[in-house]
Amino acid sequence: MAFYNNKVITTLSSAVLMAACSLGLATTANAAPAKANVSKSAPIFYGDGGEYPFSSAVRVGDTLYMSGQIGTKDGKLVRGGVKAETKQALDNINSVLLQYGYQKSDIVKCMAMLKDMDDFGDFNEVYKTELAKPYPVRSAFGVADLAINSSVEIECMAAK
Structure with missing residues (x-):
């Protein structure tokens, strides 16, 4: 049973x-049916890079991704080595930020490329005077060469 x-x-x-x-x-x-989590904001490409094949910045949502900047003014590399180039590159970044409605305090990430890592101290000296605490997260790389024989290139991202 x-x-x-x-x-x-x-x-x-x-x-x-x-x-x-x-x-x-x-x-x-x-x-x-379940709705997919889709961003309401498609990328917006700013600037056309002039004769070069890139945009100066791309905004996705509230994040602005900027192309790398070197220390050029009026189309020429500034004189004075890594300190002068770093200052000018950061001024160029600030110009891009302001052009698209952002400011330095909106920067969340930077990548620095240095042709000579022995310039790291001089680079940091200028970087600290141009950006305020809390500093953005950052990576720094030693590279073999940069455009127009510059000493430094800086690329940043900003978010609101």
Whole structure:
């Protein structure tokens, strides 16, 4: 008799499980489709880079991604080495920020590329005077060469 009761219980359990699954499938089929979490803000590309194939900045939502800046003024590399170039590159970054409605305090990440890592101290000296605490997160890389023989290139991202 115990065998018969176990078989009945197993059969009934399977039937109840199948009915519950069928009900769940029927309910799911009639439910409204889930909405994907889609950004309402498509990328906006600013500037065309002039003769070069890049934008000066791209905004996605409230984040502004800027192209790297070197220490040029009026189309020429400033004189004075890494300190002067760093100051000018950060001035150029500030100009891009202001042009698109951001400010230095909106910067959240920077990447610095230095042609000579021995210039790291001089670079940091200027960087600290141009940006305020809390400083953005940052990476620094030693590179073999930079455009127009510059000593430093800085790329930043800003968010509101």
